[in-house]
Amino acid sequence: MHPILARLERLAGYLALWGAVGVFESAVLTQQGLTWPEALVQVLPPLLVYSFVCLSAWYVCRATPLATSGVPRVLTASIVAAWVGAALWLALNEAWLATLESMPQVTPIIPRFRTQIPFLFAVSVMLYLLVLSVHYVVLSFEAFRTAERQQLELQVLNRDAELRALRAQVDPHFLYNCLNSISALTGSDAAAARRMCLLLAEFLRTTLRVSMQQSITMAEELSLAERFLSIEQVRFGARLQVEQSIDENALECQVPPLVLQPLLENAVGHGIAGMVDGGTIRLDVVRRGDRLSITVENPRDPDAVPRKRGGVGLENVRKRLAVVFGGAARMDAAASPTGFRVAIDLPSTVDA
Amino acid sequence: MPEASSLPLRVAVVDDEPLARAVLCEFLSAEPNVEVVAQCANGFEAVKAVSELTPDLLLLDVQMPKLDGFEVLDLVGRDVAVVFTTAYDQYALRAFEVHAVDYLLKPVSAERLSEALARVRERLDRGERSASAGTRAGAMAAAGREGYAHRVLVRDGPRVHVIPVDKIDYVQAQDDYVCFRSEGKDYLKEQTLGEVETSLDPAAFVRIHRSYLLNLARLVRVDQDERENRVAVLTDGRRLPVSRAGYTRLNSLL
Numbered sequence: 001m002h003p004i005l006a007r008l009e010r011l012a013g014y015l016a017l018w019g020a021v022g023v024f025e026s027a028v029l030t031q032q033g034l035t036w037p038e039a040l041v042q043v044l045p046p047l048l049v050y051s052f053v054c055l056s057a058w059y060v061c062r063a064t065p066l067a068t069s070g071v072p073r074v075l076t077a078s079i080v081a082a083w084v085g086a087a088l089w090l091a092l093n094e095a096w097l098a099t100l101e102s103m104p105q106v107t108p109i110i111p112r113f114r115t116q117i118p119f120l121f122a123v124s125v126m127l128y129l130l131v132l133s134v135h136y137v138v139l140s141f142e143a144f145r146t147a148e149r150q151q152l153e154l155q156v157l158n159r160d161a162e163l164r165a166l167r168a169q170v171d172p173h174f175l176y177n178c179l180n181s182i183s184a185l186t187g188s189d190a191a192a193a194r195r196m197c198l199l200l201a202e203f204l205r206t207t208l209r210v211s212m213q214q215s216i217t218m219a220e221e222l223s224l225a226e227r228f229l230s231i232e233q234v235r236f237g238a239r240l241q242v243e244q245s246i247d248e249n250a251l252e253c254q255v256p257p258l259v260l261q262p263l264l265e266n267a268v269g270h271g272i273a274g275m276v277d278g279g280t281i282r283l284d285v286v287r288r289g290d291r292l293s294i295t296v297e298n299p300r301d302p303d304a305v306p307r308k309r310g311g312v313g314l315e316n317v318r319k320r321l322a323v324v325f326g327g328a329a330r331m332d333a334a335a336s337p338t339g340f341r342v343a344i345d346l347p348s349t350v351d352a
Numbered sequence: 353m354p355e356a357s358s359l360p361l362r363v364a365v366v367d368d369e370p371l372a373r374a375v376l377c378e379f380l381s382a383e384p385n386v387e388v389v390a391q392c393a394n395g396f397e398a399v400k401a402v403s404e405l406t407p408d409l410l411l412l413d414v415q416m417p418k419l420d421g422f423e424v425l426d427l428v429g430r431d432v433a434v435v436f437t438t439a440y441d442q443y444a445l446r447a448f449e450v451h452a453v454d455y456l457l458k459p460v461s462a463e464r465l466s467e468a469l470a471r472v473r474e475r476l477d478r479g480e481r482s483a484s485a486g487t488r489a490g491a492m493a494a495a496g497r498e499g500y501a502h503r504v505l506v507r508d509g510p511r512v513h514v515i516p517v518d519k520i521d522y523v524q525a526q527d528d529y530v531c532f533r534s535e536g537k538d539y540l541k542e543q544t545l546g547e548v549e550t551s552l553d554p555a556a557f558v559r560i561h562r563s564y565l566l567n568l569a570r571l572v573r574v575d576q577d578e579r580e581n582r583v584a585v586l587t588d589g590r591r592l593p594v595s596r597a598g599y600t601r602l603n604s605l606l
Contacts, residue, residue, distance in 0.1 A: 013538075142411070176439035176458050176459060179458075179459045180460065181369070181372070181458040183375050183459045184375035184378070234371070235369050273368070273415065274417045276368075276393070276418060293356075301417060302419075302515065
């Protein structure tokens with residue numbers, strides 16, 4: 001919708017400005033011997049019609065936005081539109097003044113009009129261009145405001161995602177099971193119980209700290225993952241084995257916090273925990289040029305009844321990647337009867 | 353010395369996590385007149401232990417590989433009292449629906465375990481096992497939780513047969529039992545056909561007769577014999593009777 005036509009007070013203001021131009025022009029004519037009514041009746045009507053013609057500048061602006069169109073294009077479009085507009089105005093005046101010429105009580109100004117056509121043409125071209133530039137200003141102002149709002153929305157989404165990730169991260173059942181393990185160890189192996197307490201405290205502290213940050217290094221994410229797996233290994237014993245291959249060059253890369261974590265939680269909870277003899281989780285981190293890829297693979301019991309609760313953590317990661325990287329990052333999950341594989345591919349950025 | 357009325361309570365501890373078993377055993381060892389007869393790491397071992405050792409009580413974890421706690425209860429609930437132990441409180445309602453004696457949240461405390469044992473003893477003194485209607489309630493709970501059953505479990509002494517529902521040809525009522533026909537074998541289970549029917553997807557299994565529940569995927573055609581009786585012909589050539597009501601149900605699905 002046209003920004004001036006859309007609101008009555010804007011249209012009124014706009015027409016008032018044009019009215020002022022008309023009054024000024026009439027005042028000049030009264031200096032040349034015309035009465036006010038004679039001057040106004042001949043000047044105002046074509047001018048007001050022209051004011052609406054000038055509103056077409058909006059569509060010219062929309063069709064050739066400053067941001068994406070080159071200077072020659074913008075100039076050509078503006079000049080052509082202004083010339084067409086001005087020609088229209090002259091034609092309007094000619095028609096209106098000729099109609100009034102036959103009326104006896106009006107001193108015709110048409111002869112004077114005809115002698116000044118080149119000058120009037122130039123003036124109306126300038127007026128059109130003025131309106132056009134006002135439209136451009138309005139448009140860029142609106143674009144700026146939209147960008148600002150989107151920026152804010154993105155921040156809110158980010159914060160929201162972090163909170164949700166955090167909640168998903170420190171699954172209370174993970175904690176309860178941990179505490180149960182610690183409770184068991186205190187009876188049999190007090191030193192091991194103490195180690196588990198420390199591991200858990202470290203894990204919680206790191207999780208809380210990194211979840212407040214926009215991005216952390218891959219090395220930090222990996223050390224968090226290691227703590228998580230150590231804790232789970234206390235619970236599952238020999239059933240949980242881990243093999244990993246980490247590219248040294250990947251360690252300095254920046255990643256959103258807690259992207260690897262939910263993948264491992266999923267691998268343990270939906271893979272290893274469902275297997276009588278357990279299995280091996282495979283973690284690969286590779287940096288190739290400007291891309292970083294993180295892959296987690298786990299075996300699973302082919303006979304297991306698929307659990308409904310799965311996938312929330314993974315879905316969270318997918319959403320967060322979309323918020324942070326847009327289309328530049330992707331996550332692929334592939335399930336086979338005997339295993340599950342999640343691969344994340346994202347831009348490898350390094351903090352300067 | 354224990355009196356005759358307080359024979360030792362024989363307990364089997366079932367959990368896939370060694371430490372979770374360890375803490376329960378530690379607490380149990382401090383309890384008077386309790387004997388741990390088995391430690392099981394999964395549901396199959398639990399069913400085997402119930403058959404071979406006939407414990408009075410199963411301390412049963414819910415989330416385990418192969419068979420979960422509810423499936424174990426479904427299989428052995430008639431023979432043994434069950435107390436669930438889990439970190440998840442969302443199963444509590446279901447646990448009581450299937451007549452578990454108690455429901456312990458991890459981390460488990462020794463006091464709470466004592467209370468549960470007292471409750472079990474009380475029930476045993478009254479001569480009740482945990483789930484007098486264990487199978488029935490188990491099947492109903494199984495149907496109610498996550499849509500329809502994916503598989504049917506049948507206990508054969510210490511062994512458990514796992515039958516995926518798409519491998520079932522039909523189910524036949526036989527007195528107090530039902531018989532699942534699958535891949536040329538029959539599996540008997542103490543259950544009613546109505547209970548089986550409610551646990552299976554009604555779009556896949558049709559009650560074609562008072563005594564028969566048919567997997568639609570096995571149906572080739574419906575014939576009429578010389579006495580105007582309708583007969584369902586299955587992919588393996590077997591013929592099952594179709595009642596009038598069953599025929600109406602079949603037609604509404606086909």
